Amino acid sequence: MPRLPLVLFALTTALAATLTANSAAAYTVYVTNEKDNSVSVIDSEKLEVIKTVKVGQRPRGIIMSQDGKWIIVCTSDDNEVRVYDAQTLEYVKSLPSGPDPELLTLHPDGKRLYIANEDDNLVTVVDIESGRVITDIPVGVEPEGMGMSPDGKVLVNTSETTNMAHFIDTTTHRTFDNVLVDSRPRVAMFNSAQTQLWVSSEVGGTVTVINPADRKIITKISFEIPGIEKEAIQPVGIRITKDGKKAFVALGPANRVAVIDATTFKVEKYILVGQRVWQLYFTPDDKLLFTTNGASNDVTAIDVDNLKAIKSIKVGRYPWGVVVAPK
Amino acid sequence: MCIGVLAAFVAGPSSADETPPPPSGAPAAPAAAPGSDDLSKSSSAATQQPLTIPVLYVKQTRSKELPLSLLDLPPADDGIAGAKLGIEDNNTTGRFLNQSFKLDVLEGDIDDLIKGAAEKMAAGDAFIIADLEPDALLKFADAFAAKSALIFNVGSPDDRLREEDCRANVMHVAPTRTMLADALAQYLVWKQWRNWLLVYGPRPEDHLLADAYRRAAKKFGGKIIEEREFKIDTGSRRADGGFEQIQQQIPQFMQGAKDHDVVLVADEGQLFADYFPYRTWISRPVAGSAGLVASSWHPALELWGGTQFQNRFKRLTSRIMRPLDYDAWVATRAIGEALTRKQTTDFKVLSKYMHSPEFEVAAFKGVATSFRTWNGQLREPLIVATPKLMVSISPQPGFLHQFSVLDTLGIDKPETKCKAYTQ
Numbered sequence: 081m082p083r084l085p086l087v088l089f090a091l092t093t094a095l096a097a098t099l100t101a102n103s104a105a106a107y108t109v110y111v112t113n114e115k116d117n118s119v120s121v122i123d124s125e126k127l128e129v130i131k132t133v134k135v136g137q138r139p140r141g142i143i144m145s146q147d148g149k150w151i152i153v154c155t156s157d158d159n160e161v162r163v164y165d166a167q168t169l170e171y172v173k174s175l176p177s178g179p180d181p182e183l184l185t186l187h188p189d190g191k192r193l194y195i196a197n198e199d200d201n202l203v204t205v206v207d208i209e210s211g212r213v214i215t216d217i218p219v220g221v222e223p224e225g226m227g228m229s230p231d232g233k234v235l236v237n238t239s240e241t242t243n244m245a246h247f248i249d250t251t252t253h254r255t256f257d258n259v260l261v262d263s264r265p266r267v268a269m270f271n272s273a274q275t276q277l278w279v280s281s282e283v284g285g286t287v288t289v290i291n292p293a294d295r296k297i298i299t300k301i302s303f304e305i306p307g308i309e310k311e312a313i314q315p316v317g318i319r320i321t322k323d324g325k326k327a328f329v330a331l332g333p334a335n336r337v338a339v340i341d342a343t344t345f346k347v348e349k350y351i352l353v354g355q356r357v358w359q360l361y362f363t364p365d366d367k368l369l370f371t372t373n374g375a376s377n378d379v380t381a382i383d384v385d386n387l388k389a390i391k392s393i394k395v396g397r398y399p400w401g402v403v404v405a406p407k
Numbered sequence: 408m409c410i411g412v413l414a415a416f417v418a419g420p421s422s423a424d425e426t427p428p429p430p431s432g433a434p435a436a437p438a439a440a441p442g443s444d445d446l447s448k449s450s451s452a453a454t455q456q457p458l459t460i461p462v463l464y465v466k467q468t469r470s471k472e473l474p475l476s477l478l479d480l481p482p483a484d485d486g487i488a489g490a491k492l493g494i495e496d497n498n499t500t501g502r503f504l505n506q507s508f509k510l511d512v513l514e515g516d517i518d519d520l521i522k523g524a525a526e527k528m529a530a531g532d533a534f535i536i537a538d539l540e541p542d543a544l545l546k547f548a549d550a551f552a553a554k555s556a557l558i559f560n561v562g563s564p565d566d567r568l569r570e571e572d573c574r575a576n577v578m579h580v581a582p583t584r585t586m587l588a589d590a591l592a593q594y595l596v597w598k599q600w601r602n603w604l605l606v607y608g609p610r611p612e613d614h615l616l617a618d619a620y621r622r623a624a625k626k627f628g629g630k631i632i633e634e635r636e637f638k639i640d641t642g643s644r645r646a647d648g649g650f651e652q653i654q655q656q657i658p659q660f661m662q663g664a665k666d667h668d669v670v671l672v673a674d675e676g677q678l679f680a681d682y683f684p685y686r687t688w689i690s691r692p693v694a695g696s697a698g699l700v701a702s703s704w705h706p707a708l709e710l711w712g713g714t715q716f717q718n719r720f721k722r723l724t725s726r727i728m729r730p731l732d733y734d735a736w737v738a739t740r741a742i743g744e745a746l747t748r749k750q751t752t753d754f755k756v757l758s759k760y761m762h763s764p765e766f767e768v769a770a771f772k773g774v775a776t777s778f779r780t781w782n783g784q785l786r787e788p789l790i791v792a793t794p795k796l797m798v799s800i801s802p803q804p805g806f807l808h809q810f811s812v813l814d815t816l817g818i819d820k821p822e823t824k825c826k827a828y829t830q
Contacts, residue, residue, distance in 0.1 A: 201499060240769075241499075243769075246503075260747065283773075284767070284769075309811070311813070312774075
């Protein structure tokens with residue numbers, strides 16, 4: 081009997097070694113903690129928090145600069161966007177935004193930053209190098225979701241009270257089309273082939289898939305989970321695998337991430353994560369998906385191939401946004 | 408507008424409804440439509456005629472006693488300001504859809520309001536937000552029963568208006584007394600503060616509110632240990648001094664009561680309830696019309712995007728948003744939402760849609776609000792709060808319902824006495 085644990089130990093070590101050999105190198109995951117005014121840094125291999133740093137007040141939307149040198153955070157209660165060194169997490173500079181910035185996206189040129197300002201019904205465009213405001217684009221009431229087309233030609237902004245996806249030409253910075261979706265659209269996401277734009281409606285409880293070419297609605301996806309009341313199903317974060325095969329949708333207080341076949345639009349599975357799951361982000365190899373679970377103060381790592389939650393990692397209070405470094 | 412619409416016609420595929428979508432999988436470059444250069448166009452609105460939608464707000468002049476606290480004095484535009492913000496929000500959406508909303512306001516006694524509303528209706532107003540007393544609301548509704556008009560009650564919490572006295576042409580945005588009582592009761596029961604001492608005022612509406620608390624106790628397992636009617640004439644709301652006597656009066660009134668967890672005060676006019684916190688005989692929290700209060704809105708609510716909503720209101724009015732403002736905003740937004748979704752001014756289509764179970768309005772409550780199909784009452788979460796901050800939101804966890812947990816608040820379908828909606 082005393083030998084058994086040893087055998088087990090050996091087996092586990094061997095298994096761990098194989099896993100390590102198979103998995104890609106560790107990535108760095110950054111999570112904003114809205115209530116703690118901090119960012120938690122997670123090692124994607126250890127699946128542990130390796131560092132927590134204080135940032136500005138009420139950090140929400142977070143992205144990475146293209147070269148991976150900076151993390152860029154909406155510090156909503158400071159009414160600005162702050163830039164931190166991705167390695168040292170030292171404060172670099174602040175960028176102007178309107179009041180209460182929430183979500184942002186970077187143009188593929190790596191320079192133009194588009195920020196949704198909920199309080200001003202504007203999308204602010206900022207040059208991240210010079211910190212200069214290039215222009216403001218008027219949109220609907222409470223702009224929120226920001227989806228950039230992979231070729232950088234079109235930005236889609238959702239407005240929460242106007243219930244529309246606004247299509248903005250990134251050359252002229254003008255709206256050229258508006259598509260009505262269900263109540264309180266939160267996130268807009270293109271697939272990598274640019275054949276689909278997915279928009280989540282938090283209060284409507286649906287995801288609308290739009291053809292970006294003609295702005296016609298391809299389909300509307302609804303969700304049904306046994307034992308979960310309809311009102312608790314509130315789609316927010318969306319991520320689509322690079323091969324365009326699978327989409328993941330965070331369902332808020334339903335505490336689950338829906339897995340959807342992105343060709344048939346059928347919901348394949350609901351993965352139980354933490355409470356009030358909002359934002360999602362893949363590792364660059366699409367092997368892991370990280371979810372921010374606001375009400376349970378944790379982040380869940382999902383194994384994308386096996387569609388299983390593998391670990392929930394305790395972070396700060398009310399984790400909101402998440403981004404994974406390219407390397 | 409015309410330029411925008413014209414641009415839409417020449418813009419190409421985006422406005423051509425008959426253009427089939429490209430085969431799936433084809434690389435579809437989301438090319439911008441350079442001909443269209445303003446916000447007034449959308450693929451869905453491009454072929455529509457411009458729509459103008461008037462919304463009428465009627466407010467009955469009432470000679471009410473003033474509430475005790477300076478903080479609670481109603482502003483002259485109480486409610487109207489919420490409708491104004493609703494119109495602004497509708498118009499921000501409307502400019503993408505070629506729709507424009509305007510607000511007409513009438514103030515006066517009920518006969519003047521009926522006369523004025525008749526003229527407005529002749530000019531095309533079909534949606535009316537009504538801040539009226541219960542009997543005035545019935546008189547108003549009956550005066551226009553044969554017209555194509557839909558009335559949104561924001562001024563009366565009376566359950567009878569949704570039950571035995573319900574009218575087919577009235578929808579109710581204001582929460583009922585039973586909804587408010589249930590929202591508070593669920594929280595007290597969740598907290599395991601089940602034993603209540605009920606104090607109610609002498610006015611008819613205080614008695615109705617006391618009835619709602621009694622009903623809530625029975626429904627959720629609370630217990631009313633003892634009841635006391637507060638008959639002391641409260642006099643003017645202020646005097647130089649005054650507190651010296653109150654400090655003696657309230658403990659005396661509360662003396663000798665059986666032990667209880669909470670003092671529930673039913674004083675709808677806020678004429679004495681605020682005298683109770685910190686003046687009771689034994690140290691017990693106060694709830695109901697003072698202390699912990701249930702309402703449809705709170706001026707410090709910042710959840711679910713509420714911050715922006717509060718800020719917009721403050722920018723427009725330079726004051727904080729009160730529950731009546733919120734209710735009027737919801738009514739205005741409901742009208743806007745119906746127009747947005749149906750894109751028609753056909754009254755029958757809009758009215759039918761708003762009465763249907765498919766109709767939903769996002770109203771900064773975290774879940775969609777909707778109208779109960781059996782009596783036209785808005786189904787919404789209610790806020791349980793202290794004067795400064797939200798404490799909780801009801802329905803509370805654990806109070807379940809066959810269809811919607813929101814229907815655990817107030818009179819539910821199986822109990823309804825409303826006939827007008829089923830006929």
